[in-house]
Amino acid sequence: MTKQALIIGSGIAGLAASIRLASKGYQVEVFEANSYPGGKLTEIAQAGYRFDAGPSLFTLPELVDELFLLAGKKPEEFFSYQRLESICRYFWEDGTRLTAWADTDRFGVEVEQKLGEPGVNVHEALSRSAFIYRHLSPLFLEKSLHRLSTWTGPKAMQSYLKMGKLGIFNTMNAANEKRFSNPKLVQLFNRYATYNGSDPYQTPATLNIIPHLEFGKGAFFPKNGMHDITLSVFKLAKSLGVEFQFNARVEEVLVEKGVVRGVRVRGEEVHADVVVNNMDMVNAYKTILSKQKQPKMLLNQPKSSSALIFYWGVRAIFPELDLHNILFSEDYKKEFEHIFRKGSIYEDPTVYINISSVCKPDDAPAGGMNWFTMINVPNNQGQDWDMLIAEARKNIIAKVNRILKTDLESLIEVEEILDPRSIESRTSSAQGALYGNSSNNRVAAFLRHANFSSNIKNLYFCGGSVHPGGGIPLSLLSAKIVADMVD
The missing domain is CATH 3.50.50.60 (FAD/NAD(P)-binding domain)
Structure with a gap:
């Protein structure tokens, strides 16, 4: 039966x-x-603009392919994607701009030219990230940690011998400050803590495993959107x-x-x-x-952090923007203190802008772009979200205007908003936290x-x-x- x-x-x-x-x-x-x-992982469509509503970064596509292979299907006949040549573009208030190229040699040269940081430091950081992935992925990501066999197998024994090198006893920020001399590059690598809703000043340096997913394994874009x-x-x-x-x-x-x-x-x-x-x-x-x-x-x-997302249909083309873009806060530590200690939103938040129409032009009308504009925010603890959202919107637009030298408000013709309250109601995520605990x-x-x-x-x-x-x-x-x- x-x-x-x-x-x-x-x-x-x-x-x-x-x-x-x-x-x-x-x-x-x-x-x-x-x-x-x-x-x-759904979508929003309005007035000719289409937005991927949730996750916007695609890594380890083989895990999706594997599902089709299990069913005896050829993945490429059902689902296609492309590898990104540039992973993300970074912007700072002082005019510094940096492209994180997927080619790590090119990225090292970019860092050396734009930040004055020796490219070898980037290679060493990514090598360390690959090392952590190699030793932790088979044990901590692919198996249950709640079965004795996981902890007593040969792979576990190998990992025990490397514990001091896996970042368990240090914070992400401390490890990155030790590795890089330029604070902008520390900030760039600290950002990876947000990939699971954590604080780089508290979370273990083991999370420096994440850059390897983008640079070592590759960042991708599904040809029909996320x-x-x-x-x-x-x-x-x-x-x-x-x-x-x-x-x-x-x-x-x-x-x-x-x-x-x-x-x-x-x-x-x-x-x-x-x-x-x-x-x-x-x-x-x-x-x-x-x-x-x-x-x-x-x-x-x-609980982890949550997100405040503005889905903006923008009636303009910004050639300097890519699929993934980050406009950094001037005081990253203070931003995380507001999120995790004060339960509030810092007045100068780091702004992430995902624009799928860069890779998929029909996601926006001709002459327009679909901006998925997100900042990290605390989970829902009963804050006055209407007030916080209004202030954050004003601060985000002001930041974009300063860095991109534009008048964004006049270009927005479509707007949808997703905040911790609506995340919780739509997805049953406790307190609107994106990543659970x-x-x-x-x-x-x-x-x-x-x-x-x-x-x-x-x-x-x-x-x-x-x-x-x-x-x-x-x-x-x-x-x-x-x-x-x-x-």
């Missing part, structure tokens, strides 16, 4: 888990509270017989004598052999798992919620709020870990 698997949520991890379980012979049904799949990841994977899941129920909010995970039995949705019980939760772990325990034993330590961990200490960085329940048999967890972490690649890896555990 075919075994049944139910998945709660159709974020990218839930979609990937559905494909992996279907490929193992399970009959899979997915329950999604929204009317669409993808979670944060939302095409969702659409392609969703289409693949359906082709494998996965059934989707939308506008179907799960009310309770059913447990009997320590074994999961299914879920209650729309007042009815749906039974299954396996249940995979792709909902934010914290909100899941508060709602659909409220009757079960609570992992209080994990639930009480500080923060990684601002060693325990939080490495011991996230397990991919399985230690109390309830056949209940599993995937997604950015559990191991190994947030973002598209780690969410896809969480689904892989779950599928490997089942049976």
